[in-house]
Amino acid sequence: MDNLPWIFISALLVNNFVLTYFLGLCPFLGVSNSLETSARLGLATTFVMLVTAVCAWVLNTYVLIHAPYLRLICFIVVIASTVQFIEMLIKKLSPALFRAMGIFLPLITTNCAILGLAIFATNRGYGFWEGIVYALGAGIGFTLALVLLAGLREEAELSSIPKLIQGTAMNLIIAGILSMAFMGFAGLFSST
Amino acid sequence: MNSLLVAPAIMVGIGLFFGTILAIAQRFLKVDEDPRIEVTNELLPGTNCGACGQPGCLPFAEKLVAGTVDPSQCTVSTKENIEQIAEFLEVDAGSQEKLVSRLRCNGGGLQAHQIAEYQGFEGCRAAAMVSGGGKGCSWGCLGLGDCEVACTFDAIHMNKNGLPQVDTEKCRACPDCVAACPRDLFELVPLSQNLFVQCNIPLAGEAATQLCSVACDACGKCVADAAPGLIRMENNLPVIDYSAGGPAAPEAVFRCATRSIVWLEGEQFQDQESRKAGGV
Amino acid sequence: MTAGANRETVTPSSLRLVLTLAIAGLISGIAIIGIYESTLPTITANKARELREAVFKVLPGVSQMQALVYRDGELVVVEEAKKDEPVVYGGYDDSREFVGYAVPAAGPGFQDTIAILYGYQPAQKLVVGMEVLESRETPGLGDKIYKDAEFVGGFSALSIDPEIVAVKKGTSSNANEIDAITGATISSKAIVRIINETHTAWSGKLPAPGSEPSIKASEPTSAEGGQ
Amino acid sequence: MRAFRRLRRNFEHGVHPAHFKEQTADLPIQRVPFGKDYVMPLGQHIGVPAQAIVTAGERVTRGQLIAEPGGFVSTGLHSPVTGTVREIGDFRGVDGRFAPAIAIEADAFATQQVDAGDGIDWEALSLEEFIKAVQMAGIVGMGGAAFPAHVKLSVPDGVTIRHLLINGAECEPYLTTDHRLMLERPEALLEGAEIMRQKLGAEETVIGIEANKPDAIKIIQQHIAPGDPVRVVPLKVKYPQGAEKMMIKSVFNVEVPAGQLPRDVGVNVNNVGTIVAIADYFLRGIPLIERVVTVAGPGVTYPANLIVPLGTPVRDVVKFCGGLKPGTREMIMGGPMMGRPIASLDVPILKGCSGVLVFTEAETARRKEYPCISCGRCLEACPYFLNPSRLARLSKARMFDEMKAYNVFDCVECGCCTFACPSNIPIVQLIRTAKDDLTHRKEPDA
Amino acid sequence: MKNNQSYEEFIKGVWRDNPVFAQVLGMCPMLAVTNSAVNAVAMGMATFFVLVGSSFLVSSFRNWIPKQVRISCFIIIIATFVTIADYTLLALVPKVHKELGAFIPLIVANCLILGRQEAFASRYPTRLAVMDAVGMATGFLLALFSLGAVREILGDGALFGVKLFGANFEPWVIMILPPGGFLTLGVILLFFNWFKFKKDEFLEDVAEAERSGH
Amino acid sequence: MKQRDPDLLLFHAPLLRQGMTTPKAMRDVLLALAPATLASMWFFGLSAVLILASCIGGAVAAEWLFADRQARGESLRDASCVLTGLLLGLTLPPGLPLWMAFLGGFIGIALGKVIWGGLGQNLFNPALLGRAFLLATFPIAMTTWVPAVTDGGFLQVYPGNLALPFMQVQIDAMSSATPLGLMKFEQEVTPLTNLMFGKTTGSLGETSGLLLLLGGVFLWLRRDLDWRIPVSILVTVVVFSAILGLFDADRFPSPLFSVFSGGLLLGAIYMATDPVTSPVTPKGAWIFGIGTGVLVMLIRVFGGLPEGVMYAILLMNAATPLIDRYTQPRVFGRGGDSQ
Numbered sequence A: 001m002d003n004l005p006w007i008f009i010s011a012l013l014v015n016n017f018v019l020t021y022f023l024g025l026c027p028f029l030g031v032s033n034s035l036e037t038s039a040r041l042g043l044a045t046t047f048v049m050l051v052t053a054v055c056a057w058v059l060n061t062y063v064l065i066h067a068p069y070l071r072l073i074c075f076i077v078v079i080a081s082t083v084q085f086i087e088m089l090i091k092k093l094s095p096a097l098f099r100a101m102g103i104f105l106p107l108i109t110t111n112c113a114i115l116g117l118a119i120f121a122t123n124r125g126y127g128f129w130e131g132i133v134y135a136l137g138a139g140i141g142f143t144l145a146l147v148l149l150a151g152l153r154e155e156a157e158l159s160s161i162p163k164l165i166q167g168t169a170m171n172l173i174i175a176g177i178l179s180m181a182f183m184g185f186a187g188l189f190s191s192t
Numbered sequence B: 001m002n003s004l005l006v007a008p009a010i011m012v013g014i015g016l017f018f019g020t021i022l023a024i025a026q027r028f029l030k031v032d033e034d035p036r037i038e039v040t041n042e043l044l045p046g047t048n049c050g051a052c053g054q055p056g057c058l059p060f061a062e063k064l065v066a067g068t069v070d071p072s073q074c075t076v077s078t079k080e081n082i083e084q085i086a087e088f089l090e091v092d093a094g095s096q097e098k099l100v101s102r103l104r105c106n107g108g109g110l111q112a113h114q115i116a117e118y119q120g121f122e123g124c125r126a127a128a129m130v131s132g133g134g135k136g137c138s139w140g141c142l143g144l145g146d147c148e149v150a151c152t153f154d155a156i157h158m159n160k161n162g163l164p165q166v167d168t169e170k171c172r173a174c175p176d177c178v179a180a181c182p183r184d185l186f187e188l189v190p191l192s193q194n195l196f197v198q199c200n201i202p203l204a205g206e207a208a209t210q211l212c213s214v215a216c217d218a219c220g221k222c223v224a225d226a227a228p229g230l231i232r233m234e235n236n237l238p239v240i241d242y243s244a245g246g247p248a249a250p251e252a253v254f255r256c257a258t259r260s261i262v263w264l265e266g267e268q269f270q271d272q273e274s275r276k277a278g279g280v
Numbered sequence C: 001m002t003a004g005a006n007r008e009t010v011t012p013s014s015l016r017l018v019l020t021l022a023i024a025g026l027i028s029g030i031a032i033i034g035i036y037e038s039t040l041p042t043i044t045a046n047k048a049r050e051l052r053e054a055v056f057k058v059l060p061g062v063s064q065m066q067a068l069v070y071r072d073g074e075l076v077v078v079e080e081a082k083k084d085e086p087v088v089y090g091g092y093d094d095s096r097e098f099v100g101y102a103v104p105a106a107g108p109g110f111q112d113t114i115a116i117l118y119g120y121q122p123a124q125k126l127v128v129g130m131e132v133l134e135s136r137e138t139p140g141l142g143d144k145i146y147k148d149a150e151f152v153g154g155f156s157a158l159s160i161d162p163e164i165v166a167v168k169k170g171t172s173s174n175a176n177e178i179d180a181i182t183g184a185t186i187s188s189k190a191i192v193r194i195i196n197e198t199h200t201a202w203s204g205k206l207p208a209p210g211s212e213p214s215i216k217a218s219e220p221t222s223a224e225g226g227q
Numbered sequence D: 001m002r003a004f005r006r007l008r009r010n011f012e013h014g015v016h017p018a019h020f021k022e023q024t025a026d027l028p029i030q031r032v033p034f035g036k037d038y039v040m041p042l043g044q045h046i047g048v049p050a051q052a053i054v055t056a057g058e059r060v061t062r063g064q065l066i067a068e069p070g071g072f073v074s075t076g077l078h079s080p081v082t083g084t085v086r087e088i089g090d091f092r093g094v095d096g097r098f099a100p101a102i103a104i105e106a107d108a109f110a111t112q113q114v115d116a117g118d119g120i121d122w123e124a125l126s127l128e129e130f131i132k133a134v135q136m137a138g139i140v141g142m143g144g145a146a147f148p149a150h151v152k153l154s155v156p157d158g159v160t161i162r163h164l165l166i167n168g169a170e171c172e173p174y175l176t177t178d179h180r181l182m183l184e185r186p187e188a189l190l191e192g193a194e195i196m197r198q199k200l201g202a203e204e205t206v207i208g209i210e211a212n213k214p215d216a217i218k219i220i221q222q223h224i225a226p227g228d229p230v231r232v233v234p235l236k237v238k239y240p241q242g243a244e245k246m247m248i249k250s251v252f253n254v255e256v257p258a259g260q261l262p263r264d265v266g267v268n269v270n271n272v273g274t275i276v277a278i279a280d281y282f283l284r285g286i287p288l289i290e291r292v293v294t295v296a297g298p299g300v301t302y303p304a305n306l307i308v309p310l311g312t313p314v315r316d317v318v319k320f321c322g323g324l325k326p327g328t329r330e331m332i333m334g335g336p337m338m339g340r341p342i343a344s345l346d347v348p349i350l351k352g353c354s355g356v357l358v359f360t361e362a363e364t365a366r367r368k369e370y371p372c373i374s375c376g377r378c379l380e381a382c383p384y385f386l387n388p389s390r391l392a393r394l395s396k397a398r399m400f401d402e403m404k405a406y407n408v409f410d411c412v413e414c415g416c417c418t419f420a421c422p423s424n425i426p427i428v429q430l431i432r433t434a435k436d437d438l439t440h441r442k443e444p445d446a
Numbered sequence E: 001m002k003n004n005q006s007y008e009e010f011i012k013g014v015w016r017d018n019p020v021f022a023q024v025l026g027m028c029p030m031l032a033v034t035n036s037a038v039n040a041v042a043m044g045m046a047t048f049f050v051l052v053g054s055s056f057l058v059s060s061f062r063n064w065i066p067k068q069v070r071i072s073c074f075i076i077i078i079a080t081f082v083t084i085a086d087y088t089l090l091a092l093v094p095k096v097h098k099e100l101g102a103f104i105p106l107i108v109a110n111c112l113i114l115g116r117q118e119a120f121a122s123r124y125p126t127r128l129a130v131m132d133a134v135g136m137a138t139g140f141l142l143a144l145f146s147l148g149a150v151r152e153i154l155g156d157g158a159l160f161g162v163k164l165f166g167a168n169f170e171p172w173v174i175m176i177l178p179p180g181g182f183l184t185l186g187v188i189l190l191f192f193n194w195f196k197f198k199k200d201e202f203l204e205d206v207a208e209a210e211r212s213g214h
Numbered sequence F: 001m002k003q004r005d006p007d008l009l010l011f012h013a014p015l016l017r018q019g020m021t022t023p024k025a026m027r028d029v030l031l032a033l034a035p036a037t038l039a040s041m042w043f044f045g046l047s048a049v050l051i052l053a054s055c056i057g058g059a060v061a062a063e064w065l066f067a068d069r070q071a072r073g074e075s076l077r078d079a080s081c082v083l084t085g086l087l088l089g090l091t092l093p094p095g096l097p098l099w100m101a102f103l104g105g106f107i108g109i110a111l112g113k114v115i116w117g118g119l120g121q122n123l124f125n126p127a128l129l130g131r132a133f134l135l136a137t138f139p140i141a142m143t144t145w146v147p148a149v150t151d152g153g154f155l156q157v158y159p160g161n162l163a164l165p166f167m168q169v170q171i172d173a174m175s176s177a178t179p180l181g182l183m184k185f186e187q188e189v190t191p192l193t194n195l196m197f198g199k200t201t202g203s204l205g206e207t208s209g210l211l212l213l214l215g216g217v218f219l220w221l222r223r224d225l226d227w228r229i230p231v232s233i234l235v236t237v238v239v240f241s242a243i244l245g246l247f248d249a250d251r252f253p254s255p256l257f258s259v260f261s262g263g264l265l266l267g268a269i270y271m272a273t274d275p276v277t278s279p280v281t282p283k284g285a286w287i288f289g290i291g292t293g294v295l296v297m298l299i300r301v302f303g304g305l306p307e308g309v310m311y312a313i314l315l316m317n318a319a320t321p322l323i324d325r326y327t328q329p330r331v332f333g334r335g336g337d338s339q
């Protein structure tokens, strides 16, 4: 059915989480004002997504077959706890890494891109490796969108954008344009 | 019907499992850090303006918790906020009088003469680069509003006479305007000190008034009319020294023909003259 | 913003924390179970009806159906397919005669995965119907794969021997050719490809025409977990 | 690629403005008659201002020391005329600001003659004495920056100067002072160069001259005695060929590392005028009291190359040249690329002033500013390979600190970027604004 | 007095502190499901239910929940309500549920909901908390509806599936595509800003007039 | 006082200017596009005139409408919005309803330029933004191609042009496919000479490759464009197709076909080079060009759409701030790359 490269490209470009699924918009709009922060947040998100994919697979395979109706609550609790645990671990083991990435972890855990990843992967019936590749594509896609937006926003800071539109309105419009540009990727590698 | 049991069982199981793991983690992986720092930081305004003399809000919070600074040194916070912090940290808020930024110049477009026409980027520091921006008085306000842009708190607006009007309510005495002005015209003074010299020209007599009709010509009348020692002349300008004499009274300004020394209550340039100028 | 000033400063014991969570989980588990149990019948019925309607649509003349999976070298009737186990639906007419298979299939389309169900008549190697179950194709273009009656109608008697071919509009001449939708060639071809691929995957597993499993229950099977 | 570059004997980027030198290139240097009022600002050079040693009412004679150096990076100041000190106070300078200066009223009947004496036995002077002498003589760089010449002579231990490079490029349009000096006083130039070379212990003297002054190249070559360690290098005509680091690149194909000085690559660069001033002082005993100034531009009635006593108001110089034509809009001290516009005709001619240019409406009208379209022409013009477009945008947004990462302090304000900019963005001004903010911003006391 | 305050809380959420237009919260469902008015309203109602329900619970139990685990408890409470909403929709309106897809479960992660618990419900008495939730949820619903309506009208020439412009209307497909969501919301926010700006300007003029009147 | 001194002007040095100005550069580009514009009128008759006029009208209307009240009309003088309108028009199919063309011009300027603060401030190419908007909004109308006028003469107007505002297009019976569409969906190759001289179906301005090249040479001689960008795009495309050709020469387009088909030349010479939205640094220009070339081929060969120039340029526009930032030139006297 779905093959791994296509899953990856699809999550990365064609069905970019932010730009076509509207997932994780809060950090997308909130944190993208600085390039460096965006890159770090993106990496942290990718990491959490990988963790999520593993958690989701474990839950789906071992727990939820007995109680499918607990899917949502299990996902959210397990993911949140796991990430929190990892956060503590990083903080203890490598303060440098923590400063670079860790501070974003709590922020990310409660955003919908993570939960969305778990739910989509489950809905599509992805197995372990498919889930991992999907998470990787989605995470890198998220990072890509975030970094592009951050670059654009930093540059736009030098533009004389009218006062009325500065702020969220402008960010949304930039995101819209970006999303329009990403439409160019539609159908990539699906027809051949 | 076994799901009636399975669900709660799983839930409780997960709750217990992760509760335990996190509890253990809390114990063994905890990194010591005074939690008060974070709380204090959240109570601060987060503008990272540096008005407190620290490089930003977080360092200020650290110092607050360490007890080396007073909460009131953050001039940007509202009074309630400062009290909240003080209460939280159980320290004295410290008292600091409200400071406002005042302009040592009264020579707007109508009073100070222009000797050449400046063309180029609309900014004071930029204009100052080009033969002083063409303003006759090379100590006075250029009127291009670098300070207006610099003020984070929207406290400065250029009035119609081309002078920056500081809103005493909004001014938080962050020193942004002081730093921005290429002519170094702003001074942070306590709001309660009403006597203020709004001229910066070190020339005396006609040399001064020739450049600007409201220039201080160093006539010395204010020195004579004020309480002894309160005002002295330095570099052809009156200097007010509250520690050296007093008390200050409005009489000192009555005979100043150019309104170089004024008795301020509230904002500067509120007098009729600049109002009229605004109407022109 | 936390007004931390008046928050409690004593740390409650770990036990209390764990217990609070456990109790919250317990209550929530019970609540969820409640709603689940009470909505389950409707949901199952809805799903079954939907599936049945889809199957009846892609297999004209069918009035009964059952789920079939390929286990240990043969196609067997099941009540409920296991997860990750490909399933087809056998369709039977009023006289309990086998009519054809309704095969669920999915694959990448122009935007995202397209999921379809198609009816297959093994005797003549004909595709006899196609229904799009899920797609995110562009409105106005790609969505014609289910909105364009002509295109959908094209699948009513399409030879899949050896495979279906999508051709430019108005040029289909052979029994295995279908007109692609102008402006949505990619989506059209995607449907065709999905059917072809799924067909290939199943072709070795379906029993010879005539030896299909006969219908077991007169009640239609539940499709729980099939998709 | 490298070898190819080596062959080119040039620096990269830069611009090609029209020269506009025809107006004055063939006019011999004249002397302006003495006037009445002279104003000698105490800070005529980079560094610490000099300190007045005369008082109001005191009589001074031409060439007399009237102010002493205020520190090491500071020089002496001499009275340009015989007369009376009228006042010591604040006067408006070229930068539009008031600054301390000595005002002298020239004696109406004095001859204003300085005796060209025997000069000083420079060979007998130790290096320290020589440097001190240069400092007291008030000699500063006449190439525009007015950097005290003696400071450049004080080479720290471990640094050896191998080449004395004499900057005769005069790449600024309109200006012809160095050109005329080279034509009219080649002996003085070579004598001065020899003094400098020996004192610096350099191996050779190189005189770099832009190829558009073939007469100057020829005359100097004629005056070089065979065997002298002097050579003339003709340079491609391109602005800013005269910027010292560019010229070092062109002549020696060496890039002076950013933040370092020519001496760090073993070169000492001096302007032609500076060298002549050295010769005048050590061979004839005349300190720096006057200089050659080109008065030119479409707004001047009679353009000229003039010897002007320092402190002469621009008004007097312009009057001598027949006054201003109607429609005059703009006056510049220095060249049109790097000079400073002046706000008043009363400002005095200073040591670093090589020209007075007068422009009319026609020149000033076409500077309408458009938004930056990121065309990149400024990048292709900047000889320092900076990104002027970005610097200008950042400066407009008042993001001065961010500009450090774009090496704002490497900009020498040559003006190539603004010259090339189709949108007429005042890039140099914006860059200077940022530098000023970064260096002079009044930081609140912590 | 008390009534008044509740009313304040309510109106605050609907207009002044509108979660979408003023606070920019809950953007994901906002954009993801507003390609038609029906979906927008369904989502709005589901969010309404979850927000009000969990605010009520959180506020009722606010003194029992230890601070350290409060977030976890909130999440469990919210997730329970969301699951309930999910199954209810699935049972009652399977078509709409299919359209909303994964975004119903994603209500859990809607920053608005957790934010309200943290900032309001866990600190104030039940009555106020519920009013606040009702206000916020209504504001969110209205925002969803306005966005969904604009997008459906332009993108499909219809509102709630009813064709408005006749059969020959050329739909603006972009409106139902992802970019249309971003762009429309951006433009709506622009108008919101414009409105605020005009109001401020007006107030300033009034103040100015008063000052010069003295 | 004596004679009155002139009122002196204070303007920061340098006081001389090279002579090229931004409006002049815009006019140069308009001039360079003139041959291709005339050719489009030759091929598509009055329809071309109407569409171009509508686009320019929409662009000018937006520019005028949203300008500051006091500066109204001022920003029209630099002709950049006319250029935007013209370029947009040249990328549209000849049978497009005029109201859509007008809308495209309007949106291009409004969304692509005005909200960013006007000329020079925008980060995306306004003309292409307008086109991307149209393509996403009216995908059917935007992908319906009509062949060049054969008979009918200059005065012929495609019926599609005249659709009422907001109303559907009655799809032209005589629609045909573009060379790229033929290549992608029918594996049918159009002869190269047709591509070069313009006897193909396609958008107004893209049909005649040679005239576009001619204008490019003119702009290059006038130093109005950064030659690195078109060169690197074209070279990348050629190399990319040559490599694909090694695998399967029949399935993939030949290098020359790739260069002359579709909007590549128009995009590479006139749109990717829009100075505002492309990197300023020389190294950045190379990266931008190579990136655009790769994306064009990726979308053309592996993507769902037959043509990808527009999306490729827009995507690279989005990456331009990053490219610019990480390709700062080496500063004189500083060894390694700065930053």
Ligand SMILES: Cc1cc2nc3c(=O)[nH]c(=O)nc-3n(C[C@H](O)[C@H](O)[C@H](O)COP(=O)(O)O)c2cc1C
Pocket: A183, C110, C111, C137, C138, C139, C141, C142, C143, C181, C182, C183, C184, C185, C186, C187, C188, F135, F136, F139, F143, F177, F181, F185, F304, F305, F306
């Ligand atoms: C915005 C947009 C959306 C599109 N969506 C689809 C789609 O969903 N399915 C599809 O097959 N083609 C879609 N296309 C069209 C394809 O890109 C391609 O042009 C078309 O399949 C070619 O078909 P034709 O050769 O029959 O005209 C879309 C095009 C655009 C511009």
Ligand SMILES: Cc1cc2nc3c(=O)[nH]c(=O)nc-3n(C[C@H](O)[C@H](O)[C@H](O)COP(=O)(O)O)c2cc1C
Pocket: D141, D143, D144, D145, D147, D151, D152, D153, D155, D243, D244, D245, D261, D262, D263, D264, D267, D268, D269
């Ligand atoms: C401590 C110090 C030492 C200097 N030494 C030298 C030197 O050895 N050689 C030299 O050419 N310039 C020297 N300079 C001067 C600088 O290079 C000066 O900026 C330059 O001469 C002015 O030239 P410009 O007109 O190109 O800016 C020195 C400057 C300082 C502050």
Ligand SMILES: Cc1cc2nc3c(=O)[nH]c(=O)nc-3n(C[C@H](O)[C@H](O)[C@H](O)COP(=O)(O)O)c2cc1C
Pocket: D140, D141, D142, D143, D144, D145, D146, D147, D167, D168, D169, D170, D171, D172, D240, D241, D242, D243, D244, D245, D269, D270, D271, D272, D274, D275, D338, D412, D413, D414, D415
């Ligand atoms: C852009 C630029 C152009 C310059 N052009 C000249 C020039 O044409 N002639 C010259 O003598 N000095 C020129 N200078 C000054 C030289 O860099 C250098 O300071 C001078 O030659 C040193 O000699 P001085 O100290 O004797 O003036 C220029 C400097 C800059 C930055």
Ligand SMILES: Cc1cc2nc3c(=O)[nH]c(=O)nc-3n(C[C@H](O)[C@H](O)[C@H](O)CO)c2cc1C
Pocket: D373, F025, F026, F029, F080, F081, F083, F084, F085, F087, F113, F118, F119, F120, F121, F122, F124, F125, F126, F127, F128, F224, F225, F270, F271, F272, F273, F274, F275, F276, F277
């Ligand atoms: C070489 C060159 C190419 C240009 N290309 C475009 C273009 O593709 N699209 C456009 O809208 N404007 C173009 N412009 C005009 C101008 O840069 C454009 O309107 C700005 O993007 C608006 O800020 C071009 C200008 C020049 C000089």
Ligand code: SF4
Pocket: B100, B101, B150, B151, B152, B153, B154, B155, B156, B166, B170, B171, B172, B173, B174, B175, B176, B177, B178
């Ligand atoms: S910038 Fe000046 S006026 Fe503004 S708040 Fe700070 S001190 Fe006050």
Ligand code: SF4
Pocket: B103, B124, B125, B140, B141, B142, B143, B144, B145, B146, B147, B148, B164, B180, B181, B182, B183, B184, B185, B186
């Ligand atoms: S006070 Fe200073 S910064 Fe403000 S307008 Fe005047 S000169 Fe400019």
Ligand code: SF4
Pocket: D371, D372, D373, D374, D375, D376, D377, D378, D379, D388, D389, D392, D417, D420, D421, D422, D423, D424, D425, D427, F280
């Ligand atoms: S030359 Fe002018 S318009 Fe061009 S990039 Fe530089 S600053 Fe911008």
Ligand code: SF4
Pocket: D381, D382, D383, D384, D385, D386, D387, D388, D410, D411, D412, D413, D414, D415, D416, D417, D418, D427, D428, D431
């Ligand atoms: S002025 Fe500075 S930025 Fe401009 S060209 Fe010269 S060195 Fe480069």
Ligand code: FES
Pocket: A023, A024, A025, A026, A027, A110, A111, A112, A113, E025, E026, E027, E028, E029, E109, E110, E111
């Ligand atoms: S609603 Fe906040 S990240 Fe999606």
